[in-house]
Amino acid sequence: MKTVTSLxxxxxxxxxxxxxxxxxxxxxxxxxxxxxxxxxARDECASVVVSIFINPTQFGPNEDLANYPRDLPHDLxxxxxxxxxxxxxxxxxVMYPPGFQTWISVEQVTQGLEGAMRPGHxxxxxxxxxKLFNAxxxxxxxxxxxxxxxxxxxxxxxxxxDFPIEIVVCPTRREVDGLAMSxxxxxxxxxxxxxxxxxxxxxxxxxxAYEKGERNAEALRQxxxxxxxxxxxxxxxYVSCADLDTLVELESVHGRVLLSLAVFMGKTRxxxxxxxx
Numbered sequence: 001m002k003t004v005t006s007l008x009x010x011x012x013x014x015x016x017x018x019x020x021x022x023x024x025x026x027x028x029x030x031x032x033x034x035x036x037x038x039x040x041a042r043d044e045c046a047s048v049v050v051s052i053f054i055n056p057t058q059f060g061p062n063e064d065l066a067n068y069p070r071d072l073p074h075d076l077x078x079x080x081x082x083x084x085x086x087x088x089x090x091x092x093x094v095m096y097p098p099g100f101q102t103w104i105s106v107e108q109v110t111q112g113l114e115g116a117m118r119p120g121h122x123x124x125x126x127x128x129x130x131k132l133f134n135a136x137x138x139x140x141x142x143x144x145x146x147x148x149x150x151x152x153x154x155x156x157x158x159x160x161x162d163f164p165i166e167i168v169v170c171p172t173r174r175e176v177d178g179l180a181m182s183x184x185x186x187x188x189x190x191x192x193x194x195x196x197x198x199x200x201x202x203x204x205x206x207x208x209a210y211e212k213g214e215r216n217a218e219a220l221r222q223x224x225x226x227x228x229x230x231x232x233x234x235x236x237x238y239v240s241c242a243d244l245d246t247l248v249e250l251e252s253v254h255g256r257v258l259l260s261l262a263v264f265m266g267k268t269r270x271x272x273x274x275x276x277x
Contacts, residue, residue: 001080003087010088010135017047017085023138023165025129028052029069030078033173033181037142038082040170049136050079051088053095058124069186088136095131104130106153106160109247113149113240113260114271125150126157133163141165146172146180148258148273152247172272174200180272187268195233196265199272202227206259210276217241217250217257220276224261237262237269244275253277 004010014021022041026034041048052075059065072089079087103123109115110122133141141158143151151169158167173181178200179193188196206223214220224239242249244256253276260273 001076001084001087003076003089005089005091006094007090007135010086013086014049014136017049019047020045020139021047021049021136023132023136023141024048024050024084025132025141025143026050026052026075027054027068027183028075029071029183029186030075031173031181031183033144033146035078035082036173037144037170038079038084040168041140041142042083044168045138045140047085048083049086049088049138050084051090051132051136053088053090053128053132055095055124055128056092057096057127058121060118060120063118064184064187069183088132095128103127104157104161106157109149109153109156112242112247112249113238114262115149117237117262122150122153126153129154130157130161133158133165138165140168142168142170144172145169145275146182146272148260148275149247152245178204180270182270184268184270188265192233192265192268195231196263196270198228198231198234199261199263199270202261203259203272203274207274207276210253215253217253220253220259224259228261228263233265235264237264 002013004013022045024037024041054068104126105123106126115122155167158165177197179196202224205227206220209223220241221239228234228236239261242258244258255277257276258273262271
């Protein structure tokens, strides 16, 4: 596996890769969820490029940019083992040189959920992903279902900006007790880690109600709230039952629906979701 840090190096290395190229953008501190994306790209493409970049523009002023977990040697070892061909590790100065002032904004799909709770977050995401798409020029790009709104935003952006890139959304990888894999899980104390299983239990309870015939969206949200209330350490920020493509909140459930939530476990903010239908 080759590693590069500058755009000129990336372009030279990219020009030597067999087509098609699969691309997995990450912020590092990789876990089995990230590696499953790399493995799917490996299965479907002749070459795999992975970026490791903690993007400062998607963090709010009171968020965890300075403390975001980092372990580059471990990340590179995992990528090598998973069969990645090229790792791109730019600095903020490479991605946002002096005088940078151009931003990409997706309007409607970013309005609710994470977009409402983290103003400016998706502008940072779509801008950096656009720059990475332009730099890597992949045929396929791989994202995780855990960040469901992000996946929907990227799909919208790629379509609207005519990127000739297939956006592949891969299933959420979970720990054996159901907790969705996330780099931020490393922030949890042992007690909080045990309590965090309430997120998936809440979603699973709503899914069970759906499978028994419940189609009222607010009733499904109430099932989630009721389970979250059973865990004293959990503080629910939002629960959503929305159309999977538009992310518009629903009154009744028809077709494919995204049931999602955000919960504070101590100081750590966790998100999770499942798809109904």
